[in-house]
Amino acid sequence: MKAVLITIGDEILSGNTVDTNSNFIANHLKDIGIPVVQIFTISDTLDTIKKTLQTAFEIGDIIITTGGLGPTKDDKTKIAFAEFFNDELVLDDGTFDHLRKLFIKRNREHLLEINRNQAVVLSKAIIFQNENGSAPCQMIEENGKVTICLPGVPYEVKPLIKDKIIPFLKNKFSLNHIESQIISVVNFPESLLALTIEDWELALPNNISLSYLPIGNRVKLRLTATGNDLKELKNQLQQESEKLKPLIGEKVISWNGNEIQEILKELLIEKKLTLSTAESCTGGELTRLITSVSGSSSYFLGGIIPYDYHKKIEILGVSEKTISEKTAVSAEVAQEMSLGSLKLFHTDISLSTTGVSGPNSDEFNNEIGTVFYSIRVKDFEKTNRLFLPHLERNDFANFVSQRVLQDLIEILIQEKF
């Protein structure tokens, strides 16, 4: 059972919008054992849509399209579907009724007639109503293959996938399981890592595949096992990762975790430690990463972003002398910021960042790409410097934040807090 995704519309192709739908859908399909084998991102034109549906039918069993269902003139998807499936478009009473209720709820009943066209669907389709927008989800089955046509807005796509499509597919097909395990290795260059575990990799069972995903100076080894016995898959992964322990154990910071903030969560809860942040050059990204994990409020107490350097002095107690002697981008200021954060929020751990993300230099003429960060765990302190002149502003904030959390994890493991 293989899936093909088709993203329709010019928003992605023009570079206006990053495609996050495909990532979400692929993740959820993977969880029920359906791999996505290809993604097509195409423009909203009749011929292209029909031609791509044809190709998708040749390589996949489940075809999921997103986008091209708006009420405006630039959306052609429904017509393309009708032509491709040799079907006609009809007004569906159930959908119109659903639309009416949605519009009453939003105090937009006067708009109903204009949006009547949104209740026009393929006559052969099974309809999944959309609780968050006016375009319903349509499902067509033909020659044992399933085609699902979704709107494009991520806020609408995600609940439809999670609450309606996944349960439907799970119920319809008896599927193979896919089980993954991600092992995080740090301070071990990818090529040397590959050489170190080469024999192990070559001896992996046929139903297990391995990928290397480098991110900063962490390499994620992803083991993916496929089969019909979930318990057996878990056993297999357990056995294979055990074999890795003597080879790379010392460089592993997590034996099963994807995002660095999730790995941190487990550690902090286990060790009952609280955390705070004082960010400058990361501008909120470090705190956003930490709080992106559900349940983070049990260990993350607060953060401050003293963007203007006077605020570093006034709120965090950084000394004016240090700033005038060393500038705001210095090891000393990073250290005073983390100390200030520890005191302000009364936490066990504090993290601070200060740097110049560019594209312009700061008022002290520090070199673009320079960062200092300080990590405090109770009485322990570590300062580090990075130089990342080639990174764009947002990548810079994310890279630094990921690195700070990764270093904190290493410290928590090595120093045995």
Next chain:
Amino acid sequence: MKAVLITIGDEILSGNTVDTNSNFIANHLKDIGIPVVQIFTISDTLDTIKKTLQTAFEIGDIIITTGGLGPTKDDKTKIAFAEFFNDELVLDDGTFDHLRKLFIKRNREHLLEINRNQAVVLSKAIIFQNENGSAPCQMIEENGKVTICLPGVPYEVKPLIKDKIIPFLKNKFSLNHIESQIISVVNFPESLLALTIEDWELALPNNISLSYLPIGNRVKLRLTATGNDLKELKNQLQQESEKLKPLIGEKVISWNGNEIQEILKELLIEKKLTLSTAESCTGGELTRLITSVSGSSSYFLGGIIPYDYHKKIEILGVSEKTISEKTAVSAEVAQEMSLGSLKLFHTDISLSTTGVSGPNSDEFNNEIGTVFYSIRVKDFEKTNRLFLPHLERNDFANFVSQRVLQDLIEILIQEKF
């Protein structure tokens, strides 16, 4: 001149990584007048790569691939290229020399032999050296079509595209210009908007296309004009947007801006106003959005994220009585937070958020999805409530943050600060 992008590797298909490279490349190609007409995301297998190259050659003039160039066993791209172009892979001395310098700089000279394979390239290729990784960029020209093969890591892709590929393409082809203008309309449902400007849309010149991009309760109208005279294109867009003023002028918050934080920047600099934030449920996302704009340090002075409710009391001066009577998620607490932020950072404007993003409720048992936010501009204050139970944690933070900034912009325009 049309471009096709091919993203190679299982990271995207498996849902492990969001594809940000395509967005970056599409944006930069658009700037030099090359539209991306299709994106293929495929697995790293010989047959699929070769077949997709074939299809891409049929629809595009410039083909850009990313990914599949790592030193590990799961990468097959180079072999597929050699077979497709009927070429052979040879060790390139210049690339090996570049690699040596890179490894010396990183104190990894001992790894050079293992990575020797990264200097093996297609014999017909022109090489663009990669300053941030071990896989070079290769360019092959055949039958007037250009194929460019890039690594997959975004930190490596972006500088290669910006500093090497775009200048190369610009120099090589004399290209048409593409000029875009984005008009942001708020509080105007897409369907009603479409009806209101229908006659105008139908009368647009052939070389101008229109897209509707809804984001929250803002609709971005993107006008894209193509032609060989840049000045003339700008004139055309100017004329067409002038015609819209009597139709929808009152609902427009920006006549030319894409991201809400960029629109805000212009306003704040023009009006010489400073800004601070006090975030709870948005967890840093609001501040990250604001600081994602270069130059934001001239108006954004600082932010605080008092995640634990005791910190709202201790640092922001929210009253304990208000919290015990109204809970931390209430209009009153939002108002006291924005007041506290105004005082703490001494700014003209402050923004606050408090809510329950889920998936779990808070310690006060407030309903998941509830948010209050407060906007202060000097003596003016406005509080708003949103209810977003269907949004995932990160979407929730982003949606609320976008909305707060949008409301602030409306206030700055309407209240004439």
